[in-house]
Amino acid sequence: MPAPYKPTRDDPPGVPARRAALRLLDAVLRRGQALEGALHNATQGLDNPSDRALSHAIAAQVLRRLADLDALIDSATRQALPDDAKARFALRIALAQAILLETPPHAAISTVLPLVDGGPRKLVHGVFGTLMRQNATLPDIATLPAAVAARWEAAWGMDMVAAAGRAIADQPPLDLSLKADDVEHPAGVTLLPRHVRVPAGSGVRAAEGFAEGGWWVQDLAASLPARVLGDGAGRVLDLCAAPGGKTMQLAAAGWDVTALDISEARLSRLSDNLARTGLSAGIVVADALTWTPPEPFDAILIDAPCSATGIFRRHADVLHRASPRVIAEAREVQAALLARAADWVRPGGTIVYAVCSLEREEGEDQVAAFLADRSDFSPAPADPSVLPTGVAPTAEGFVRTLPGMLADQGGLDGFFIAAMTRNA
Template sequence: MNNRGNSRSAPSGKKESQQPDKPGFAARKVAADILGNVVHKKRPLDGELDASSGHAGFRALAGNDRSLVRAIVGASLRRHGEISEILERLLDRPIPEKTGRVVDILHVAIAQMLFLDIPDRAAVSIAVDHAALDRRARPYKGLVNGVLRRLGRERSDLVSDLDPERLNTPDWLWQSWTEGYGAETARRIASAHQSEAALDLSVKSDPESWAERLDGRVVVRSSVRLKRKGAVEALEGYEEGAWWVQDAAASLPARLLGDVHGQRVADLCAAPGGKTAQLAAAGAEVTAVDISKGRLKRLDENMQRLNLAVQTVASDLRDYVPAAPFDAVLLDAPCSATGTIRRHPDVAWIKKPYDIEKLGDIQHLLLDRVLDWVRPGGLIVYCTCSLEKAEGELQADAFRDRHSGKVELVPVDAQEVGGLPHLISEDGYLRCLPHHKAVAGEEIRGMDGFFAARFRRS
């Protein structure tokens, strides 16, 4: 391309950020930017999509375009391995580094063509426009066009022999789940991750009534699972603080403390506050401790909406010392969060094996610290939203061995978890997996991967 041609496509003085006046272009550009930030720069997706502090382009979009961005990025991350394999089959050689957003542009377009209800022509056209706009990607706009048009023509042959569960799971996670649960269960976990998580609510009281009013149903004992998603703030009961959003599995650890009415309970690593709300709604005097002042501010706002009174403390648990022992302690320890991949698909691609080791050291330290924060005879519930046994069963086993004679395991009973015995391990731990049934005797499945162990201080 000669200089004159270049000047026509990007006239002198025009900023590269100027966009074609084409419906949907801004949303696709933002989606590619966010996808690249997550996959290449390992930035958490929640941070990129934060309405007040996230990606500037995302914050500038209208509501419907924000929804489109979420859908595109979600599909791109859930199917990241598949899309990478398809691209490899479509390309004669790998795309060189330092080519701008070429790879991200292609991933976004392929996600739309294969996994979202978006016409090929729209996905291809906007992808080519985006490549033309990016200074470093511009030389590859012909490649973008050719690759995507070929995908449109040959999609059946290109995808017929793919193994989605294996491709969309990083090798280290596949190995961890296979070793921990067996090959068949590992594949069922990976299959569950291909679908977006349902919207579950915890209610202050009368879950059956709220399920009827919100067109949902009761799962895992007392959570309300909605049949359709929508703007949470527009749902009945939001303004009056009758319920809060919380995955059904995440609601179980707090229940393991039993009747907490009138008890002093510590909720450690408490934000965003789902378990805090459960304990306060059950009549406990709750002290919610979290290292992040920003997250605690959000927790306070949630408690105000719910009309629940709790004490909040911003502190690193390695420095915090309670004024007096608690009746019970709930330690929702920092973890890899691999149990939340259905709702946070970025986790699979930003976490690494060394995170498990590093976080395991923190879990070990915190468990030992909180032992003396509960009165003799009081309960400690340790939980993580992780599928990794190093952050669950192995951590709990080691804690019990280290403090033999000082703590005893209190096994979980099926009736405490909605009459679902498959959520309880042979050792009496709570172990939820993403494909597990959420209602006894029915084929209603899906929940976050969660682990919890209950101990009594002797």
């Protein structure tokens, strides 16, 4: 991994943030790192929080519209630049600023030219100038990475691919889960009980009810697994619990919750949120593949590690990292977790399996394989009343959310949710 960037006195103002954006893009596109995971190292040396935020915003916008930015670049060059050429990266960064972030063109280009010192600066300047004179724009429907589009077309059809392109072209709204019906919260649209949807970019920490612990940020689709499980007074295990939105939902719904995760740091965030909301749960730092509970649970919610392609609206980097190998590796872990957790639920109890993935291998196929292997489990069809209007259980009684659902209300992340009962 390259050493953290150290700004020098030779860098004009604004350039260090663009260098950090370049490092972020390199981390995602060349090394397969998650954007958020690469952020700390890539922005070392940037003392101003606004510079770090700008680096993140630039990289995120490039990743959202990478194919369309590249199409613009290719339209203005006689010979295609290599995918990993620094000139192409510099142009991606400049165009994302000028077109998507509304940075004045002269600032967008002047702050990226130092990134190609010793390289084709005239080419970068010329291509950018040509596109600005043409009033270059990006299509309303974003072009997805070719491999992702082909995979999703085969699984879900072209309409879904187009819907995904529309979804990633816009910033999604912010969903809030409420602790109770009567808590103070920001004004917004309610699509389900204990839910409020507010516009993208809304402040969080200073908003009504946050400090008082009345709500937390959680995409509406991510709230559905706990809603499918329903209210309860028994013991429930939230497996792979961090960052904890589902744990708080379950606690607010009356369950006696044990929250287990392998990451102590991520569980620390959950502990902070439990303290803020006044909710309670037992916290266990452990590897679910080696841990054994002292007694069976009445219910288990498995929000399994996955490719995370369903959250592409907020984290476009997943589309550039979720290769078939990544999906296959995630499926192996999911199968192991399901097999292990199946013996931890009492007869008559329920397992809810969920993944924020748009890949059938991690959702429908995974559950079909589990049910074929475990005759002591049966599907427990989801109650349609706990789902938002526009989302209905599948023929098997499971829940699948796709791009295009609730589009007029701001859309949904992609999720698969299956409830299964252990036969008594």
